[in-house]
Amino acid sequence: LPRLAAGIRRFGKNCSIHPTAVVEASWIGDNVQIGANAVVRGCVVADNVRIEDLSMVEFSIIDVGAVVQRQAMVKFSLLRMRSAVAGVIQMAVMDTASSLKRGAYLLDMSLGDRKTHVMVNGTRKEAPGWPS
Secondary structure, X not given: OHHHHHHOOEEOOOOEEOOOOEXXXXXXXXXXXXXXXXXXXXXXXXXXXXXXXXXXXXXXXXXXXXXXXXXXXXXOOEEOOOOEEOOEEEOOEEOOOOEEOOOOEEEOOEEOOOOOEEEEOOEEEEOOOXXX
């Protein structure tokens, strides 16, 4: 399994990844900026995303133009287009162009008006514990 995870990686064109950043088992789009001492692990990062210094992004999908600000933490989450996180989110969905300020926590929730769904054995189901 570690060899498989290590093989799942792509770095797009015109990326700027600081030499102290840790990027593991991730798919990185074009024009992505990853700052000093940032950690990106097990993620899909779309084009034109900025992940700033000292931030941590794990097992998440970061959509086009989203920003993970300095010292923010994003885990098991989805950031939609042009959203921005400065606080902490975990198992959360942030809708298009939404933002979470520094010091705020979004845990196990959705910041948007759509229901969140997951696929279970090929069947689409509403995600448990997520707001409707």
